[in-house]
Amino acid sequence: VHGFASEEAFLAAIDRHFPKAHPRLLVGRGDDGAVLLCPERMALTTDLFLEGVHFRTAYFTPAEAGHKALAVNLSDLAAMGARPLGFCLSLMVPPDIQKDTPGSAAEYWEGFFTGMAELAGRHDVALVGGDLSRAHRLGVSVTAWGEPGPSGVLLPRLGCRPGDRIFAAGAPHLAGLGLARAGLAALEEGGREAGSAWPEATRRHLRPEPMMDAGLALAGSGLVRTLMDISDGLARDLPRLLSFTLGAELSLDPASLHPEVRRFAERTGADPVEVAVLGGEDYGLLGTAAPEDMEALAEAVEGLAVIGEVTRQPGVRVNGRAWKLPGFDHFEG
């Protein structure tokens, strides 16, 4: 059903790509469950990555799909300022995975594991177990965990205060706000070939890099109040950062946006700032700091852009005007 001769052959392919041993792993893959050697506090997160919902085999290479399935989870750990330790992986394997892709199903999984293992290896994250099932559609479920860095700090999402500065991490171009949205639109319209006209935008959608170093540096600075990652776009994520109760005054210079975001806006007749705010899947980090700490923070951690301020009155204003499009609707009325 999965292009391998047996479940054992599938598991053997996983073993070729992912080391079984890790300093924090007492029992690895192959038992009823793993046995982890744990820090006192652990950050843990889980994300689905489903074909036809979160990605398409039509324009994701297998390696890109494997990379992104893990990357979106590591991004959550980055948003807590955690250092990743391990993850488990459940694969939903359809009978017809090769429909959209060149090569056999076994080759698909080789590519998938290569992309995932490359990212896992770079961050020294152990694959500790998982599940394998036939399914109607291709899908991946990853649960990942990590520990605090040397500072001992794990950053919360909630707790910002009126007057706090709002910053985005992931320079340049305001953390690439809007890039993945432009890339997704280009890929949906033009398929894989869209990469030549939109290299950065498509790369951001296909192969986002979780900001592990920035997350650890922000947590270690002692100057950050709250942090989250921008997975659903500023318009949907900012209200969460504001606990659905506070407001924000954003200042976004269209000239600071990535040239591909500006070109995409021009092409579609949209306001480039609107593209950046609706965004989605850029996987930059979004945080707050007390106003008196912001300067020192920007010196301590590279690549921060102050994009606004937390306000007491609900509602979000962007460049002086009330935001009226979907996404900030929790603030309306």
Place this chain on the structure above:
Amino acid sequence: VHGFASEEAFLAAIDRHFPKAHPRLLVGRGDDGAVLLCPERMALTTDLFLEGVHFRTAYFTPAEAGHKALAVNLSDLAAMGARPLGFCLSLMVPPDIQKDTPGSAAEYWEGFFTGMAELAGRHDVALVGGDLSRAHRLGVSVTAWGEPGPSGVLLPRLGCRPGDRIFAAGAPHLAGLGLARAGLAALEEGGREAGSAWPEATRRHLRPEPMMDAGLALAGSGLVRTLMDISDGLARDLPRLLSFTLGAELSLDPASLHPEVRRFAERTGADPVEVAVLGGEDYGLLGTAAPEDMEALAEAVEGLAVIGEVTRQPGVRVNGRAWKLPGFDHFEG
């Protein structure tokens, strides 16, 4: 898309069913990830539960689906002798969930959460986070973790030795071997009404109980060499217990099998022992102990049935005859 007015309403329904606080939880649902207060060693496992593969809405009530999605994970922790602490939950939500089920999609999820929360509450397991996505088919991905009991022992699956006794935990009727297989067949043929003719068999398929107390008692006895849960049936699980290298001599008295298993075998013209060995999803525990420890173990832990012995030569023999049906094929040739 999920029958609630918004994602926030869906999450509010989860909050009504699952407490947010737990002594081992520093940060619960609503952040980028949870922050767990960890024991030194933690057992962790993950399982998919997909509609059309692992269950059918046609004959699972929503509460049974919610129960079983968590139960199969807790069973893995029981097989390690662990005490469960927490789990995270990813839901794949199709637009047409109510197709097979009476009531609205919102009512489906109310039932689902009720069944899952009842089991979670009984074992004091915290729901610490998750993910929610639209999907083409209904599916659930659960990752669960736990800690050793007071003995400090977590039992491995591998490490049995020739001469060890093989036991099943989950009395009476040889841990119900074959019951869930009979129940599945009855449900597939007769739908939900099959329950009146096959009450125990269908109940075992629809609402298996993870053997948490037995797992903890077995780990605490200090007399168990290896342990696993029987999720895929003895024929597929025993080779895993034997590391695919050792063999076994099983002795299974047909008269000891559950009456519904014997009746099912009679009805289908099958050998009742074959039904018990092929089995699947009974979620009893399968373990080994040194021969000299077996008597003390059976006194220390209730409900154990010795069903065989580990042999040096590969191959499985059942009641004196070599097993030739699928499931022990790793031993053949």
